[in-house]
Amino acid sequence: MPIPKLIRGHLVYNRDATRLISRRGGYIYTEDGIIKKVLSEAEGMQLAEKGVQLEDFGDKILLPGLVDLHVHAPQYSFRGIGMDLELLDWLTTYTFPEESRYGDPDYAEKAYTLFADGLRNGPTTRACVFATTHVPATLRLMELLEERGMGAYVGKVSMDRDCPDAIRETVGGGLAAVRDWLAARQGGCLVKPILTPRFIPTCSGELLDGLGRLQREYHLPVQSHLSENPAEVALVKRLCPEAETYGHAYEKHSLFGGANCPTVMAHCIYSEPKEVDLMAENGVFVAHCPQSNANLASGIAPVRAYLNRGIPVGLGTDVAGGHSLSMFRAVTDAIQVSKLRWRLVDQSLSPLSFPEALWLATAGGGAFFGNVGRLEEGYACDLLVLDDSDLPAPRTFTAEERLERLFYLGDDRNVFAKYVAGNRVK
Amino acid sequence: MPIPKLIRGHLVYNRDATRLISRRGGYIYTEDGIIKKVLSEAEGMQLAEKGVQLEDFGDKILLPGLVDLHVHAPQYSFRGIGMDLELLDWLTTYTFPEESRYGDPDYAEKAYTLFADGLRNGPTTRACVFATTHVPATLRLMELLEERGMGAYVGKVSMDRDCPDAIRETVGGGLAAVRDWLAARQGGCLVKPILTPRFIPTCSGELLDGLGRLQREYHLPVQSHLSENPAEVALVKRLCPEAETYGHAYEKHSLFGGANCPTVMAHCIYSEPKEVDLMAENGVFVAHCPQSNANLASGIAPVRAYLNRGIPVGLGTDVAGGHSLSMFRAVTDAIQVSKLRWRLVDQSLSPLSFPEALWLATAGGGAFFGNVGRLEEGYACDLLVLDDSDLPAPRTFTAEERLERLFYLGDDRNVFAKYVAGNRVK
Numbered sequence: 001m002p003i004p005k006l007i008r009g010h011l012v013y014n015r016d017a018t019r020l021i022s023r024r025g026g027y028i029y030t031e032d033g034i035i036k037k038v039l040s041e042a043e044g045m046q047l048a049e050k051g052v053q054l055e056d057f058g059d060k061i062l063l064p065g066l067v068d069l070h071v072h073a074p075q076y077s078f079r080g081i082g083m084d085l086e087l088l089d090w091l092t093t094y095t096f097p098e099e100s101r102y103g104d105p106d107y108a109e110k111a112y113t114l115f116a117d118g119l120r121n122g123p124t125t126r127a128c129v130f131a132t133t134h135v136p137a138t139l140r141l142m143e144l145l146e147e148r149g150m151g152a153y154v155g156k157v158s159m160d161r162d163c164p165d166a167i168r169e170t171v172g173g174g175l176a177a178v179r180d181w182l183a184a185r186q187g188g189c190l191v192k193p194i195l196t197p198r199f200i201p202t203c204s205g206e207l208l209d210g211l212g213r214l215q216r217e218y219h220l221p222v223q224s225h226l227s228e229n230p231a232e233v234a235l236v237k238r239l240c241p242e243a244e245t246y247g248h249a250y251e252k253h254s255l256f257g258g259a260n261c262p263t264v265m266a267h268c269i270y271s272e273p274k275e276v277d278l279m280a281e282n283g284v285f286v287a288h289c290p291q292s293n294a295n296l297a298s299g300i301a302p303v304r305a306y307l308n309r310g311i312p313v314g315l316g317t318d319v320a321g322g323h324s325l326s327m328f329r330a331v332t333d334a335i336q337v338s339k340l341r342w343r344l345v346d347q348s349l350s351p352l353s354f355p356e357a358l359w360l361a362t363a364g365g366g367a368f369f370g371n372v373g374r375l376e377e378g379y380a381c382d383l384l385v386l387d388d389s390d391l392p393a394p395r396t397f398t399a400e401e402r403l404e405r406l407f408y409l410g411d412d413r414n415v416f417a418k419y420v421a422g423n424r425v426k
Numbered sequence: 427m428p429i430p431k432l433i434r435g436h437l438v439y440n441r442d443a444t445r446l447i448s449r450r451g452g453y454i455y456t457e458d459g460i461i462k463k464v465l466s467e468a469e470g471m472q473l474a475e476k477g478v479q480l481e482d483f484g485d486k487i488l489l490p491g492l493v494d495l496h497v498h499a500p501q502y503s504f505r506g507i508g509m510d511l512e513l514l515d516w517l518t519t520y521t522f523p524e525e526s527r528y529g530d531p532d533y534a535e536k537a538y539t540l541f542a543d544g545l546r547n548g549p550t551t552r553a554c555v556f557a558t559t560h561v562p563a564t565l566r567l568m569e570l571l572e573e574r575g576m577g578a579y580v581g582k583v584s585m586d587r588d589c590p591d592a593i594r595e596t597v598g599g600g601l602a603a604v605r606d607w608l609a610a611r612q613g614g615c616l617v618k619p620i621l622t623p624r625f626i627p628t629c630s631g632e633l634l635d636g637l638g639r640l641q642r643e644y645h646l647p648v649q650s651h652l653s654e655n656p657a658e659v660a661l662v663k664r665l666c667p668e669a670e671t672y673g674h675a676y677e678k679h680s681l682f683g684g685a686n687c688p689t690v691m692a693h694c695i696y697s698e699p700k701e702v703d704l705m706a707e708n709g710v711f712v713a714h715c716p717q718s719n720a721n722l723a724s725g726i727a728p729v730r731a732y733l734n735r736g737i738p739v740g741l742g743t744d745v746a747g748g749h750s751l752s753m754f755r756a757v758t759d760a761i762q763v764s765k766l767r768w769r770l771v772d773q774s775l776s777p778l779s780f781p782e783a784l785w786l787a788t789a790g791g792g793a794f795f796g797n798v799g800r801l802e803e804g805y806a807c808d809l810l811v812l813d814d815s816d817l818p819a820p821r822t823f824t825a826e827e828r829l830e831r832l833f834y835l836g837d838d839r840n841v842f843a844k845y846v847a848g849n850r851v852k
Contacts, residue, residue, distance in 0.1 A: 336721060
């Protein structure tokens with residue numbers, strides 16, 4: 001029987017996509033992993049007095065958990081080095097050789113344990129994760145995340161061309177591997193599989209066709225990459241001359257959104273108007289990865305334009321294109337690059353504010369997981385409890401200022417506690 | 427009598443402006459705060475066996491200390507908040523009200539202690555620091571830095587227009603205050619005064635004339651701001667219609683470099699060709715502040731162009747335009763924005779590599795302090811000892827990779843020890 005619980009702290013969260021709200025001594029009333037109600041001090045005290053279990057964090061800041069909408073688990077091992085190349089060369093020089101190591105179960109165990117611990121210790125509560133092509137390592141990664149109570153979609157990567165032998169599949173072998181993976185995974189409702197064709201350059205039409213069939217058979221969501229780098233976009237034009245845009249090259253295999261195929265595409269920096277139309281029409285999620293897009297000299301995505309079009313947007317760390325696994329950084333990086341884009345590229349698209357970027361990192365990415373990312377009745381009880389006591393100042397700040405400051409200055413040490421679906425995971 | 431000393435570790439540092447060199451078990455032989463020699467394992471052991479005092483840091487990384495060429499001590503108190511405005515509005519809305527508080531000695535004591543502790547705990551060994559217009563608070567700041575063994579130029583700010591009463595000086599009062607400050611400061615050879623006209627918009631020609639005279643009388647170096655923001659540059663054009671460029675508006679008061687007036691100017695994003703010519707001619711240092719330039723939507727300075735012209739360049743955090751006091755971040759931010767500038771603005775100016783950005787943060791900024799910022803005979807013994815053991819990975823890395831990784835992923839916790847002029851300060 002689900003035990004109801006009260007969690008108390010200084011609530012600071014989005015009233016809507018552009019404004020914050022602060023409630024000192026607010027209560028989250030939760031049952032069975034779901035938020036039943038957000039209560040005032042008086043309402044919460046009343047329930048607590050009636051004997052409902054209370055976890056009281058005093059004046060620590062309480063907000064929805066952060067959602068990392070795009071991260072590569074096997075690349076965590078080499079984050080922070082080798083960022084002197086653009087995307088395609090970076091993949092062949094650093095990334096594919098590293099991912100080839102995950103055929104070795106010992107290496108995968110060591111590396112994925114570090115990744116899972118890193119994710120658990122930081123402010124992320126849910127993540128959309130790329131693994132590698134290897135089935136055993138991907139299954140182990142899912143277990144490691146589950147053991148730590150994290151929420152995640154995890155994808156065994158599919159690819160059958162233009163990559164080293166160790167991680168290149170045949171069409172038949174690759175599709176069979178997806179079936180093996182789906183059959184072998186142990187249930188668990190927080191860590192779920194997601195179809196993961198790496199991107200058009202490494203996936204033949206035949207493979208994508210097969211993945212499209214698997215998508216319809218298993219009703220799986222889809223994650224991939226889209227329009228990250230000019231040379232990549234040009235390559236896709238050469239590989240798929242018949243596709244109107246890069247996005248259409250996924251769509252012809254039924255792997256690009258729509259009601260029955262929730263899809264998230266990372267980057268979307270160079271999406272042309274017809275691609276953007278298709279994203280809007282099909283409700284394709286954009287995983288905006290500002291740090292990676294700077295490190296690999298990719299550019300800056302026009303996030304404001306996507307928001308104006310009603311396209312769903314979340315934020316991703318994209319480790320190891322991004323060097324940091326911290327979603328605090330993803331939020332502040334998103335703000336910074338939006339300012340640079342406004343200045344250098346297009347002054348008709350205003351920069352993101354802190355409340356807006358926080359919204360993207362919570363409700364924005366959370367929507368890909370269903371009712372996730374908001375402090376509202378019926379949403380998953382994913383919470384962060386943040387402690388800013390190690391960030392002293394000579395004067396006091398408002399709660400909204402404390403939160404902003406913590407995102408800019410803080411790190412894993414400031415994540416005092418974390419709940420995913422009502423369970424305390426840190 | 428100066429006691430010679432050996433400091434041993436895994437040396438990783440710039441062979442020159444573009445390449446790193448690594449020496450496992452290298453020794454720094456130092457005497458009287460100066461590097462006498464960089465020794466190999468065999469040479470070092472020989473001296474150690476002869477009884478020269480040894481501090482052995484094993485396989486920890488040893489490199490030159492980092493130089494923050496532009497930071498505002500009184501703004502440390504509100505770093506990480508209030509970055510939703512451009513420069514001129516940001517100054518009047520957030521910065522000037524905060525700086526006005528430093529007339530209160532208690533507030534200054536509290537705030538400057540936090541700043542000095544922050545600087546001591548991080549990877550910075552030398553800094554060019556702006557204080558406020560207040561003489562007592564500025565003197566106290568200098569003491570606090572001196573007590574912690576930091577190397578610094580500290581400037582009492584001068585300004586006499588377009589700012590709140592609490593920090594606006596008269597011409598006579600402002601010049602007298604500089605004299606009072608210089609007379610009152612207690613000797614100390616690591617923390618030294620620097621003339622600090624805030625910038626043209628808040629300094630009348632009369633005040634600048636007086637400061638120019640003081641510069642020649644006291645032989646002080648100069649720091650200020652230059653061409654940071656388009657609205658600021660336009661304002662200077664209106665205020666000084668007779669000056670050919672913003673830089674010339676300093677130069678006519680003899681406050682813009684030259685053999686007898688070492689000068690560092692922060693930002694230099696919008697310097698027009700004639701201003702750049704003058705900077706090159708007069709050897710004016712550029713303090714490049716990438717994080718601040720993103721936060722205040724200022725833009726991205728063409729650092730590569732300055733390097734090509736032989737203009738001396740260092741890096742600055744520019745707290746609180748920059749939110750982080752960490753020079754690790756200044757290095758990685760400089761690389762990131764150089765990539766974005768290459769992509770979005772000018773592909774004829776190649777991005778900075780990690781060794782290049784490290785060079786700017788050590789030898790580049792260090793040159794403003796004299797023989798500082800290199801592991802070479804005759805240079806100040808400013809050293810960092812970095813510990814990357816809390817950044818585990820499933821495989822090993824080269825020493826150069828360990829260093830790069832540490833700059834991208836690390837923080838104050840990774841600064842195991844720090845030497846300024848041969849004294850251990852952390």
